[in-house]
Amino acid sequence: MLPDDDVLLLTPGPTPIHPRAQAALGWPMRGHMDPEVFAYNDRIVADLRRLYGTGEGSFTSLLSGTGSLGMEAGLANLLEPGERVLVLSNGAFGERMVEMAARLGCDVHALRFEAGAPVDVDAAARAARSLRPALLAVVHGETSTGVLNPVPELGAVAREAGALFSVDAVTTVGMMPFAMDAWGIDYAYTGSQKCLSAPPGVAPVAFSARAMERVAQRRLPVATWYADALGMRRYWQPDEGGRQYHHTVPVQLHWALGEALAAALEEGLEARAERARRVGSAALAALQDLGFRAYVPAPHRLPTVLAVVPPSGLDEAAVRRSLRSEHGVTVAGGLGPTAGKVWRLGLMGENAREVHYRRFLDALGRVLGEAGLRERFDEVLEPALA
Numbered sequence: 001m002l003p004d005d006d007v008l009l010l011t012p013g014p015t016p017i018h019p020r021a022q023a024a025l026g027w028p029m030r031g032h033m034d035p036e037v038f039a040y041n042d043r044i045v046a047d048l049r050r051l052y053g054t055g056e057g058s059f060t061s062l063l064s065g066t067g068s069l070g071m072e073a074g075l076a077n078l079l080e081p082g083e084r085v086l087v088l089s090n091g092a093f094g095e096r097m098v099e100m101a102a103r104l105g106c107d108v109h110a111l112r113f114e115a116g117a118p119v120d121v122d123a124a125a126r127a128a129r130s131l132r133p134a135l136l137a138v139v140h141g142e143t144s145t146g147v148l149n150p151v152p153e154l155g156a157v158a159r160e161a162g163a164l165f166s167v168d169a170v171t172t173v174g175m176m177p178f179a180m181d182a183w184g185i186d187y188a189y190t191g192s193q194k195c196l197s198a199p200p201g202v203a204p205v206a207f208s209a210r211a212m213e214r215v216a217q218r219r220l221p222v223a224t225w226y227a228d229a230l231g232m233r234r235y236w237q238p239d240e241g242g243r244q245y246h247h248t249v250p251v252q253l254h255w256a257l258g259e260a261l262a263a264a265l266e267e268g269l270e271a272r273a274e275r276a277r278r279v280g281s282a283a284l285a286a287l288q289d290l291g292f293r294a295y296v297p298a299p300h301r302l303p304t305v306l307a308v309v310p311p312s313g314l315d316e317a318a319v320r321r322s323l324r325s326e327h328g329v330t331v332a333g334g335l336g337p338t339a340g341k342v343w344r345l346g347l348m349g350e351n352a353r354e355v356h357y358r359r360f361l362d363a364l365g366r367v368l369g370e371a372g373l374r375e376r377f378d379e380v381l382e383p384a385l386a
């Protein structure tokens with residue numbers, strides 16, 4: 001049974017697959033130790049350095065798994081059982097970190113902030129100073145609420161406390177400039193299906209030189225063999241022993257991710273950020289006319305996930321079901337602290353396109369019996385284009 005080929009994903013991940021990535025899924029099969037695969041992987045390593053803003057000495061690669069494996073791999077590599085981690089949490093993905101670190105047997109401290117509000121830098125600095133964690137961890141763009149956290153300032157907090165700094169860049173890297181080295185980040189990760197618009201299944205990750213030294217000095221081996229950075233590095237970076245087999249990498253997903261990544265760098269990260277901002281503000285204006293309001297105040301609003309509160313009296317779940325069944329448009333409801341309270345619209349990679357938002361607004365207008373939404377969208381878009 002073939003799925004309907006005209007369904008629009010406006011969800012905050014997965015996003016519609018980039019045409020170059022879609023084409024690459026049909027490229028021929030190669031073995032994971034094939035020279036063509038190694039050459040292709042080398043280009044991915046170099047492109048990921050540009051994407052993350054990190055230089056020589058860092059280790060960039062793909063994990064075979066989704067963004068959550070990226071999250072788990074960072075905690076598992078950079079912490080040993082009993083070691084202290086301070087998680088700055090303001091949503092469902094911050095809580096996922098807390099749970100993962102606890103399962104790894106770490107000494108977990110969570111500093112929590114109100115849903116919809118950003119992490120407070122001064123409170124984080126006070127906690128880091130008194131707790132002296134081995135690792136400070138935060139989500140850059142909290143997908144569950146649509147909040148952008150102040151990562152550059154938190155990098156300074158980590159340095160001052162002598163902690164390694166881990167950043168969940170799942171909804172940010174690839175859709176805005178990212179400066180891992182300049183911001184003092186030791187580990188960052190994303191998932192292929194978010195800002196890069198590749199199929200899900202690989203997690204692009206970046207370890208700083210300092211992070212790799214830390215992994216090399218561990219007393220105990222990394223609890224997860226599969227995502228051990230030293231094992232991974234023996235496959236991705238040849239040493240005296242050449243390239244070593246670690247696990248059978250999903251070659252088709254490497255092709256697809258590599259093409260989506262090249263397309264993102266060709267477009268430029270500034271240009272992509274501007275595209276998300278422009279489409280997002282026009283969509284918000286059109287929705288505001290219908291009585292929706294932004295969940296997060298402007299300065300802390302994540303450009304890649306627009307969380308909007310539906311007007312009271314609207315059966316938001318029923319409207320989303322109609323959008324999907326009658327118009328083939330998928331939008332996400334809330335998650336964690338926002339469950340049942342908001343809609344979350346993706347503005348990552350291929351979903352930050354005017355054509356998609358026009359289709360969504362037309363469909364929503366039909367479901368609600370309201371005209372003029374798309375016109376309002378275009379009206380706000382036009383001056384931005386001029």
Ligand SMILES: *Cc1c(COP(=O)(O)O)cnc(C)c1O
Nearest residue numbers: 013066067068093143168170191
């Ligand atoms: C989607 C997401 C993840 C988890 O990624 P999966 O690919 O679903 O495993 C982690 N963090 C953030 C901020 C996300 O948006």
